[in-house]
Amino acid sequence: QVQLQESGPGLVKPSETLSLTCGVSGYSISSGYYWGWIRQPPVKGLEWIGSVFHSGSGNYNPSLKSRVTVSVDTSKNELSLKLTSVTAADTAVYFCARLGLFYGQIDSWGQGTLVTVSS
């Protein structure tokens, strides 16, 4: 059974870069699926950030596209997220996830990690 685990700083200063990593176990990223990130601001709904195929090609939320990079490292079986120039509005729980290729359903989620943007 695939498992995903996010890791990274829980506190980031405004204008700096948020960097998170997601370790994947129980499934090889290079075997397929889309892999991506979703976030959830406190007491709010879900927002898709971006997803990439195991080859590295991907899609991003237009509202974040200029600041986001999602990448996969098949040798480490992990994916990463970089979000530049963060503000308080980027404070959220960040989830890494696996997405089905045909229907795009998110069938596996990490437990989520809270990132707070504050000086």
Add this chain to the structure above:
Amino acid sequence: EIALTQSPATLSLSPGERATLSCRASQSVSSYLAWYQQKPGQAPRLLIYGASNRATGIPARFSGSGSGTDFTLTISSLEPEDFAVYYCQQRSDWPLTFGGGTKVEIK
């Protein structure tokens, strides 16, 4: 961008009752719609994909229907563990989008 509107925002029901949740898309998403359940402090859990296919391990009391722009998630008889927030999500077109959620609370 395809917008998903969920209704009602809150549904107050008692255990054993039937829950009917709605998700409406701003344009057709064919059958590329999924439903998730989220409990406080937890990641969402996939319930339904492809509009009507139950995910692995999901009880038969959960069912999904619809196509195009109008979709329904039905919980035939609410169990205590079903009180949670439910989200719909489309992947007919990028960007992937979510509905705003329906909270099913105990009456």
